Amino acid sequence: MNGWPEPLTALITALTRLPGVGRRSAERMALFLVQREPALAQELADAILRARASIHACTRCGALTEASPCRLCTDPRRDDSLLCVVERPTDVLSIERSGSYHGRYHVLGGRISPLEGVEADDLRIAALEQRLQAEPVRELILALGTDVEGEATCHYLARRLARPGLRITRIAHGLPAGTGLEYADEVTLGHALQGRREMT
Amino acid sequence: MNGWPEPLTALITALTRLPGVGRRSAERMALFLVQREPALAQELADAILRARASIHACTRCGALTEASPCRLCTDPRRDDSLLCVVERPTDVLSIERSGSYHGRYHVLGGRISPLEGVEADDLRIAALEQRLQAEPVRELILALGTDVEGEATCHYLARRLARPGLRITRIAHGLPAGTGLEYADEVTLGHALQGRREMT
Structure with a gap:
């Protein structure tokens, strides 16, 4: 006997594929x-x-949902003139929890990262351009992470999406530099939203 | 929107029931x-x-298995005169990995712990007594943890199971005091088995 019975080994292997789960934690979970x-x-x-x-x-904003378009896209009480761009579906929830925003969302699906082989075309930027055509957006709020790639993606978007009558803003650097939205607490995120500033 | 869609929330809740999984890890796993x-x-x-x-x-030794009795109970090459008593099914694997033991096993299912409400009757001690009657065991090796409850359970077992012709031994304190078997490395466990000493 050099290990667990096969079905247990298979379960341990399947569990180690989950993020943040090592061999030892997977064993504990499987045995449990x-x-x-x-x-x-x-x-x-x-x-x-x-x-x-x-x-x-x-299909519209890219957030995780059961029904499509999602509640955030169809809620008539939300402000159609504000569109907040985030990297991941989880970022939508982070911003919702801050309670500081009542516009619409657009999930990019990542940020431009040459090192990880992510180019502009891999993100939902064309869909964003279509929304800017079709929806009465007056302010586009870029709420990406504050690391180098987040910054670079913001600058790229600000250049590519610039058009008459559209303000493009960036949430304030209230969040600590070099991290993604998921580590920020609600208050910091709220401040960051309130302190957003014009991008040229 | 004050949270995830319901099926996602349900998944997160189910994942947090696993040992060592907090809210944040469960969210990461669910989103993944x-x-x-x-x-x-x-x-x-x-x-x-x-x-x-x-x-x-x-059904015989209490280890986790697909077939019952398990491979360890039915393997004719193992020594029927040695019976090693452990707390949990995982402890069997820990000892197998040390490569220092070739007898049979008996899983108690825990140790006597008045604080946690575990009494002698909650453990597989009666089954152990039946095996001592039916099988040609000459040495009973107590391989329980070295914390207070492990020690107390060993003493209880040594008293209750004592009979003519049966050596009752305890694995050596090669393992650091106050921990269970699952944290010991193979070498330490091997030493502990080799250094086992007589119990009166």
Whole structure:
């Protein structure tokens, strides 16, 4: 015997594919799942499949949603003249939690990163241009991360999307430099939104 | 919008039930699962259900296995005169990995712990007594953790199981005091097995 029974090894391997899960944590989780009530394992498996089957990117803004277009795109109380551009679907939730924003969103799907092979065409920029044509947007708020690639992507977007009658702003550097939105607390994010400044 | 879509929230909640998984890690895992290829989520769900359905405690020794009795109980090359008592199914694997032991195993299912409400009757001690009657065991090796409860359980077992012709030994304190078997490396565990000493 040089290890676990095969189905347990398979489960451990599947668990290590999750982000932040090492071999030892995967073993603990797997042992927990096979030793507790079967209902617990069933519930987790069901939750995985149900979430995977029902959650999609909103066809308009790119946020994660069950219905498409999502609640944020269809809510008539939100301000159509404001459009906030973020890197990832999770960033939408971070900004919503700050309670400082009531416009629409657009998820880019990343930022331009030559090192990681991500070019402008890999992002949802063409879709953003179409929205700027079709929707009454008066201010485009760039809420990308403050690291080098986030900055570079903002400058690229500001140049490419500039058009008469459109303000392009960038959320303030209230957040610590060099990090993404997901590590910022609500207050910092709120300040960053309130302190946004004009981009030329 | 004050949070994730419901199926995502359900998945996050199910993931936080796993040991060592906090809210933030669960969110990262859930987002990973709904955003990557569907095959990945399907594979993990399948692995969970398959492991849960096929892995059981061996009816004889209590180790985790697909077939019962398990390979360790049925392997004719192992020494029937040695029986090693451990707390948990995982401890069997830890000892197997040390390569220092070739007898049989018996998993207690825990240790006596008045604080956690675990009494002698909650452990597989009666089953152990039956095995001592039925099997040609000449040495019972107590390989429990070295914390206070592990020590106390060893003393209880040594008293209760004492019988003519049976040596009862305890693995050496090669392992650092106050920890369980799962944190020990193979070498330490090997030393601990080799240095086992007589218990009165």
